[in-house]
């Protein structure tokens with residue numbers, strides 16, 4: 351048993367303890383923690399970690415980050431100000447804390463079973479879990495099942511599948527494989543080979559059930575056994591064609607399922623190779639009874655761009671009633687409240703302050719990954735604090751700028767970084783205007799024609815899950831421009847922040863110029879928007895002028911207080927100019943504000 355800070359780490363029983371409470375850590379993050387704890391206070395590079403933990407498998411560094419994110423959450427660590435795991439940018443990680451060896455008895459608990467369990471309970475997925483349970487029961491009775499769990503990144507596919515596999519373990523053998531971006535799409539049967547490895551592989555060979563499975567599988571599927579290194583080759587694979595391969599694999603798995611029900615999990619099918627999809631298709635179409643359930647996850651938007659025929663496969667299986675689709679939606683506000691209460695309870699007792707749950711839900715738009723990152727951010731930035739036995743927020747919530755929590759920004763950055771450079775530029779140009787942008791503005795930012803841009807964005811929205819068309823705008827010249835929405839504010843912020851300042855400023859000016867030409871003669875309508883672009887480009891004088899125009903417009907609409915706020919802002923912007931440049935204008939604006947104040951007072955008095 352090892353001790354670091356207030357934690358005890360028990361590698362034999364694969365668990366972690368904090369103050370006598372057992373903390374539930376999923377197997378993969380646990381392996382990462384184990385390696386870090388065994389190699390404390392030195393740089394552990396990403397490659398070293400990946401080689402040490404998954405020598406046989408290609409694991410994306412992105413996945414590693416997710417595990418570290420989970421570990422930080424469990425340890426209550428802060429990425430910006432770490433106590434345990436520090437990120438060494440572009441290199442890897444360093445476990446900062448001293449680790450000491452202790453006796454198990456000294457840790458104050460003798461066995462795994464009798465401690466209360468602190469775990470990240472799944473929230474808001476009761477219906478889905480119940481449906482999975484019903485389908486699994488049918489599978490156990492011999493009615494083979496295929497279930498697709500779909501949802502965007504962070505929507506909780508893996509979490510749901512994990513929960514299902516936990517409860518299935520009592521009755522079934524669970525095997526798992528995962529597709530990965532890049533390599534996985536090119537290497538035939540990549541996730542299936544991983545799945546067979548987890549079912550039959552030689553790690554932890556003392557398991558008698560596994561040995562039995564290996565023998566049975568080798569009898570029925572000798573070619574596959576040879577392929578995954580479980581039996582001598584015997585020349586079988588030379589006489590193999592693809593149909594024979596698929597048939598043998600299906601028969602092998604069915605034979606195993608006859609012995610004990612089986613849950614096969616294939617994750618992230620949107621990156622799967624076509625051989626894997628063919629296999630899934632073949633397995634599901636076989637008519638004989640089999641006590642197996644195949645549980646596959648994918649992101650629908652990415653699936654549309656998979657050159658293999660995943661979408662078709664899904665459609666086909668669902669229309670023939672061979673499969674079930676569970677499409678994960680954002681979780682609701684009550685579930686977000688439960689989640690928040692659970693997370694806070696792990697830190698200290700007390701009821702979450704009112705309004706925090708709805709703030710978190712609103713900010714995350716019900717995406718559990720975003721929700722988790724936002725709660726973590728509120729805690730690590732000490733915006734949500736526990737003092738004098740209660741939880742409090744330190745600033746009025748509407749004023750809290752959650753920005754983009756660092757870990758989340760890193761993950762989104764990775765996601766964006768994997769797109770082509772053209773796709774990145776298109777997304778960045780859209781983000782110049784905001785979460786919602788018309789194509790003409792993005793076209794102006796890019797310096798290309800509107801029609802070309804319309805085509806490019808239409809195609810892009812088909813490939814990018816966080817970009818959606820949202821209607822049309824009719825322009826003064828009679829032409830139409832499509833509106834697009836970035837599905838989450840956080841994407842806009844990352845896309846905006848990653849652009850070099852000089853490029854961003856130029857883009858804002860180009861959009862401003864386009865606004866002025868498109869809406870020539872309707873200056874009042876666009877003054878506010880124009881001011882925002884000038885301000886973002888650092889064109890203080892123009893920005894102040896546009897704000898004054900916008901204020902005049904507000905006065906016409908009889909909104910004196912709005913006008914006063916704009917004029918005050920214009921004054922602030924003028925502070926960026928030297929005194930001589932601004933003197934006359936300042937005096938004029940101040941006079942206008944004073945006039946408005948008098949008018950407002952008169953109105954109040956009357």
Ligand SMILES: Nc1ncnc2c1ncn2[C@@H]1O[C@H](COP(=O)(O)OP(=O)(O)O)[C@@H](O)[C@H]1O
Nearest residue numbers: 471472473475503504505506507508509718719
């Ligand atoms: N229903 C849920 N309740 C609580 N936490 C959740 C839930 N769904 C997901 N999470 C958390 O959000 C994070 C992302 O979820 P994950 O299952 O990995 O998403 P996906 O596989 O869809 O990308 C996980 O770390 C998990 O802890």
Ligand SMILES: [Mg+2]
Nearest residue numbers: 507508509617
């Ligand atoms: Mg997942």
